[in-house]
Amino acid sequence: MDYEEPLFFRVMRYAEAADRDVVDMVSGNPDWEPPAALRDGLREFADFDADEFQYGPSAGLTELRGEIAERRNVDPSQIVVTNGAGEANYLAMARALERDAGDGVLLTDPVYPYYPGKAQMLGGDVTLVPVAEGGEIDVEAMREAATEETALIVANTPNNPTGVVYSRETMEALVSLAEEVDALLVADEVYDHFDYTGEFESALTIDSENRIVTSAFSKSMAITGFRVGYAIFPESLVDAAKTRHMLVNVAGSNPAQYAVLQALRETEPEYYEETRSMLSDRIAAFTDALDEAGADYTRPEGAFYVLARFDGFPGTMANVERLIDEAGVAGMPGEAFGPARADWIRFALVTPRAQEAAKRLADYF
């Protein structure tokens, strides 16, 4: 299994070179407008004294950490503002693997491909544990795969690529498992604003010294290129994470952090509700068309991806290319996410043409 990006680029290149109109459902880049206050924040920053252009605190702008702390009900000292969820997960996973608690890493299958990539880079020994039929984590299988060497378990909820929102019970069971084998559970909640069940609960509500929560503003504010995220650590783990953050990146970028701060302060809940509702409509239209196409899929409870399987049409790179050429729809081959969903194709609903793409798929199959 390769990291997502190279395969992602391969598919993008193929779609761009295609001799026809193609609906791009490959990347996870939001296609909607960021909060207005975010743009205002950047403009304001551009006029600041040059003082504000210099190093801020390594762990993040103090006011930004304050806003995050208030919303997440944690102490600001527990927060490291990072270069997106990417660095947040890197710091969290590094923390787990440098504790002399083993090098075993339990990940789900299917999996967001950056996780095994990061784990291997950090010296981790990765085991992929297939999820249950509908995409929920198979806690019993996780427990069977865990050993004394297990140092890290990563759970992404709402999940990319399955769209499942893990239940409170599942997350509690994973935290307990982490405690039992002296591992850390990392809950990557970057899609927390895209919960259509109304039942998503952050793992922050589970009190444990073995639980780290990561997130970012990349998806919720439609700014994947700003690189502002954060990790929330138990007090006992945060100092070493801050040191690593300082030694790798020194600090995050001030203009992006300030823009996010202003957007956090000024953006009304309606902004997030409207995005959620728009995506919910897209999901309904897309899955209706998948029904027409006779595809297998699990209706997403969160995030904005749909994994679908078409009878006799496994989600190989070759078939993804066929779909680009013959149906004009570009998705991601399931094999990018591990063997368990190699027959499937992931469609990212981050295009206003999601419905049109669905119709093309229905017509094609």
Place this chain on the structure above:
Amino acid sequence: MDYEEPLFFRVMRYAEAADRDVVDMVSGNPDWEPPAALRDGLREFADFDADEFQYGPSAGLTELRGEIAERRNVDPSQIVVTNGAGEANYLAMARALERDAGDGVLLTDPVYPYYPGKAQMLGGDVTLVPVAEGGEIDVEAMREAATEETALIVANTPNNPTGVVYSRETMEALVSLAEEVDALLVADEVYDHFDYTGEFESALTIDSENRIVTSAFSKSMAITGFRVGYAIFPESLVDAAKTRHMLVNVAGSNPAQYAVLQALRETEPEYYEETRSMLSDRIAAFTDALDEAGADYTRPEGAFYVLARFDGFPGTMANVERLIDEAGVAGMPGEAFGPARADWIRFALVTPRAQEAAKRLADYF
């Protein structure tokens, strides 16, 4: 030896709490104005389509890499745009230590404290090699310290904290040494715009598969908080560095990268010349006052720091605190940079009050 930042914060806190006016010469944060085009770039970016707010290429915005490639006379594919020189050095040092060529790391003494911090985090075994009397690298001592286990040599030129610009011969000798023991030489040239000798030459002009050059716009554009830097690798080393960059940070922050791109395109040489001339004047005034104070120092050939030693007044933390309280000048204790200059104090000339500080020191001693 501790990393610079914690000690730096300790000194800053002490200076802020002091019951008198203190000239802050602790941090390396430029106090001058960034290029006007940089502010314009941020404003322009704020009005861009939301598309431009999403993930750019992992290795950096294509146009920015193009501008850097042209200026540095390298192929764009050799460049990774990083989260400041901090990440550039991290990637370069990681590359050296993951080649199965040993874990020995040769650094100068005095040393920029992040280097040993990063090296240790990456599993390196650090040897500090004292520089010669005037601050030039002692190539013979480096050669004696090198073994088959040596994987990495780091040279910062123009140098922080000594102010020395290493000669072309020194850099060639270090590259040869790296080739002989199958190590990588990392030349950190973040102060390349602050050369007062007119003789500084980038290590890029030394052709070798064992040489990496790092730099950033943090100092040259007075934007340490924007976090835009880069590393230039030989073709044979760049792919693994790009993978690590992607797995740690995914990409750099777009608004900061775009602002730097505009500043690169639009800023006239006069901007850099004026800054250099202003700093050169500050150095002259400050070192004149050091002469009056009877201090030992080496007149900086580059960068913007002066290391000074006062007779019977070693640069301990206690004496740095005394200087804050009794003279109203805050510097960095020499021990922060390793044992070789533990008796010295580093003054950063990044305040318009550098001359006033010098007078205070002259009066005090």
